[in-house]
Amino acid sequence: MVKRITHEDSACGVARPLDAIGDGWSLLIVRDAFGGLRRFGEFQKSLGLAKNILAARLKHLVAYGIMDAVPASDGSAYQEYVLTEKGRGLFPLLVALRQWGEDFFFEPGERHVSLVDRQAGRPVAKMRPRSEDGKVLQPEDTVVTMRPVRGGKRKTD
Known part of the structure; x- marks a missing residue:
């Protein structure tokens, strides 16, 4: 079996997070957590x-600060898994992935599920990268550059 490399020292904002969420099962667990699942058995059934x-994926998500394992809300001896702020930050990524998949x-x-605004009952608008002035950007409108360091420590969770 090929040993998996780490991207922890990468300066790339795409590569580095893959250590935390690069596994498809992990993203599906996070998707289900956004859908309200909290217990091991619920994730397993879904x-x-x-x-x-x-168990390994949940442990990994907890270790990376994407989920927290907390005492069960019903007071039982079980634990539940809840998204942290870092985990909730994955929402735009999942929306974009879902919309790309639908397209x-x-x-x-063909029938498929779709994300709908709970209050309005309408599909969520397509996510589009935009410039600071609101212009929709295409790949050819962008370039990757090294960002200057701006003091302070990196936020870890």
Whole structure:
């Protein structure tokens, strides 16, 4: 088996987070947490994932500060998994991934789930990268550059 490398020293904002969320199961766990699931058994039932793999993914998400393991809200001896601020910060990524999937992985007219504004009952608007003045940006309108260091420590959770 090939040893997985770490991106912890990468200066790239795409590469570094992959150590925390690069596994598809991890993103599906986070998706389900946004949907209100909190208990190990709920995640297991939703994903059909082997218990040992689910346990490892949850432990990983907790270790990276994406989820917290907290005492069960019903006072039982169980624990629940809740998204941290860092975990909730994944919401735009999941929305963008969902919208990309809807655009490119379903046949026209094929049924699929979609994200809807709870109050308005309408689909969520397409996510689009924008410049500071609001202009929609295309890939050719952007360039990756090294960002200058601005004092202080990096936020870790």
